Amino acid sequence: MESFIPRTIENELFKSLTGPIRKVNILYGPRQVGKTSLSERILDRLDTSKIIRLNADSGPDSALFSSRDPAQFRLLIGNNRFLFIDEAQRIPDIGINLKILHDQFPNLRILVTGSSSLDLANKILEPLTGRTRTWWLYPMSAQELSAVFGNLNYHRRLEEWLLFGTYPEVVTTPGRDDKITYLTELTNSYLFKDILELANIRNSSVLRHLLKMIALQIGGEVSYNKLGRKLGIATLTVQRYVDLLEKAFVVKTIGGFSRNMRKEITKSKKIYFLDLGIRNSLIDRFNPLALRDDTGALWENFLFIERMKLFRNNRLRGNHFFWRLHTGAELDMVEETEQGITGYEFKFSNKKARAPASWVQNYPGAGFQLVNVDNYLPFVLELPGG
Numbered sequence: 271m272e273s274f275i276p277r278t279i280e281n282e283l284f285k286s287l288t289g290p291i292r293k294v295n296i297l298y299g300p301r302q303v304g305k306t307s308l309s310e311r312i313l314d315r316l317d318t319s320k321i322i323r324l325n326a327d328s329g330p331d332s333a334l335f336s337s338r339d340p341a342q343f344r345l346l347i348g349n350n351r352f353l354f355i356d357e358a359q360r361i362p363d364i365g366i367n368l369k370i371l372h373d374q375f376p377n378l379r380i381l382v383t384g385s386s387s388l389d390l391a392n393k394i395l396e397p398l399t400g401r402t403r404t405w406w407l408y409p410m411s412a413q414e415l416s417a418v419f420g421n422l423n424y425h426r427r428l429e430e431w432l433l434f435g436t437y438p439e440v441v442t443t444p445g446r447d448d449k450i451t452y453l454t455e456l457t458n459s460y461l462f463k464d465i466l467e468l469a470n471i472r473n474s475s476v477l478r479h480l481l482k483m484i485a486l487q488i489g490g491e492v493s494y495n496k497l498g499r500k501l502g503i504a505t506l507t508v509q510r511y512v513d514l515l516e517k518a519f520v521v522k523t524i525g526g527f528s529r530n531m532r533k534e535i536t537k538s539k540k541i542y543f544l545d546l547g548i549r550n551s552l553i554d555r556f557n558p559l560a561l562r563d564d565t566g567a568l569w570e571n572f573l574f575i576e577r578m579k580l581f582r583n584n585r586l587r588g589n590h591f592f593w594r595l596h597t598g599a600e601l602d603m604v605e606e607t608e609q610g611i612t613g614y615e616f617k618f619s620n621k622k623a624r625a626p627a628s629w630v631q632n633y634p635g636a637g638f639q640l641v642n643v644d645n646y647l648p649f650v651l652e653l654p655g656g
Contacts, residue, residue, distance in 0.1 A: 275418050275438065277308050278583040279405055284312050286403050287352075287379050294368050294380045294398055296358075299407035300519040300544070301385040301460040304438045306356055308407060309381060313354055320351040326360040336362045340374050343367075347375055358382040365397035372401050386465070386518045408519075409545045410436035411579040412650035421647055428643075429559050432568045435547025446556075453551040461548065465518045471511075476501060478552075480511055484521065484541050485552045489567035489602075491538040491594075512541065519544055522575065527591035527604040529633070540592050542571045569618040570602055573641055576650040577603070584653055599626040601638075609655055612637035620644045 287295055299305050313321055324335055334346065335355065347353070353371065358364050364382075371378060415436065416424040434440050434449045437456065443449050462474050471477060483497055494508040501508070515521045524540040543549035546568060550556055559565050574590070581588050588607040594600035601613040613636060615623045625638035641649045 274304075274307060274311065275410060275414055275441065277304065277407065278411065278414055279407065280308060280312060282585070283308075283381075283405055284315060286405075287312065287381055288316070292372075292376070292379065293403040294372055294382065294401050295403050295405065297381065297383045297405045297407060298519070299383070299385065300409075301463070302437060302439065302456055303407055303409055303519075305383040305385070305407050307438070309354055309356070309383060312381070313352065316352055320349070322347065322350045322353050324353070324355045326355060326357040335367060336364075338363065338367055338370060340370055343371060343374065347371070347378060351377060351379060353378055353380045355380075355382040357385060359384045359386050369397045369401065372398065406582050408575075408579050408582070409547075410438060410441055411583055412576045412647075413580060413583065415441065416647075416651055421651070425647065432546055432559065432565075432572055433550060433556055435545040435550075437545060437547060440547055449547070450551070450556055453547045457548060457551045461520060465514050465520075471514075476503060477511055477515075480508065481515065481520070481552050484512075485543065485549045488540075488542055488549065488564075489570040490540070491592075492541050493538075520548065522578065524574070524590065524592055527593040527606070538594075542574050544575055546571060565618050566616075569643075570616045573614075573616050573646065573649065574603055577605070580650060580653070586653065588654075593629070595628055597628070599628045601626065601629060605654075607654060610635065610637065612639060614638075614649075615640050617642040 283295065283297070286293060297305050297309065313323075326335070334342075337343070355361070361367065368380065368382070371380060412424065412431075415431075419427070434446075434453065437453075439452055440449050443452060462477060465471060465477065466474055479501060480497065483500065484492065494512070495505045498505040498508045512521065512523060516523055520543070522542045522544060524542065526538055549571070555562070555564075559568075562568075578590065580586070581590075586607075588605055591604045591606070592600070592602060593604045593613060602616040603614040605612045605614065611633060613625060613629055613633075615625075615638075617623060617640060620642050623640045629636070629638065639649075
């Protein structure tokens with residue numbers, strides 16, 4: 271198997287970079303998820319003699335690019351046609367400088383990456399209104415992995431995905447101990463880097479404790495108030511930290527689905543990890559599924575995030591929620607698309623399940639599907655309506 275596993279968005283991103291409609295292409299995603307490798311693959315398909323590469327983690331490159339001076343940019347750009355900036359969130363006034371480049375150099379095509387949307391979105395989107403196209407790169411998706419391994423081998427390695435996640439280096443590292451070592455280093459070295467630096471948070475221990483508490487609650491509804499009391503911090507601080515963690519691509523928050531039924535719960539949140547290897551590393555639990563008491567929670571997190579990747583990677587439109595009534599009736603996921611509404615129940619076992627009577631009664635036109643270990647592959651691999 272080649273060390274680089276093809277990414278779903280590669281061809282569409284290449285077309286966007288080279289097509290007739292000129293946009294500043296922004297590639298978001300966590301550190302170590304493969305943004306630079308993907309970008310280099312795309313750039314290798316171009317005339318490499320016409321490409322400028324800048325790394326914003328490098329002081330000289332960052333200083334050079336933050337000048338706001340068209341004359342300086344003209345010396346930098348010359349006759350080149352493509353500009354690639356890695357880790358662009360570290361460049362001061364990145365949005366204004368990109369706007370100058372976009373407007374002053376009509377033949378220049380721009381690709382930038384960012385491992386955090388904490389500041390990058392604010393710095394770029396306002397100055398570049400109407401000039402950007404946004405892409406997301408996540409840990410490897412089921413769609414990407416099954417294309418390389420085949421559906422059967424992907425399924426055979428299901429426990430591996432649930433325990434160690436799907437960061438590219440984790441997938442291609444064969445040994446269990448080596449996977450754990452990598453995840454431990456990734457969690458300690460990179461996970462909080464952008465959050466602490468860009469959000470000016472000095473006390474990383476509170477953030478780490480918060481993440482551990484969230485890790486132990488995946489699949490359940492989260493109370494920011496309770497988290498705050500246990501941590502000794504204000505509820506608003508918990509909300510701010512969770513928002514930062516989401517913008518740094520560590521977690522994904524999910525709201526409750528409602529059509530204004532009084533009994534429906536809408537204010538609560540569920541929080542999933544974008545990668546289960548990161549989650550398990552935070553609580554140092556890599557024991558086999560047969561010895562765990564959180565397999566159901568892992569399964570729910572896995573299915574929700576894989577479905578999200580399927581939609582984002584293929585640029586599909588849709589919204590995802592959980593659903594619960596005060597009476598206790600619930601669904602793990604509700605998917606809302608142009609084709610309608612479908613409720614999903616996630617079971618790791620092959621047990622059967624029916625739609626809650628209250629769901630059928632209140633949403634008579636909605637669909638329902640049980641997703642278990644026997645039938646999950648279409649759910650994570652096949653495009654809805656395809």
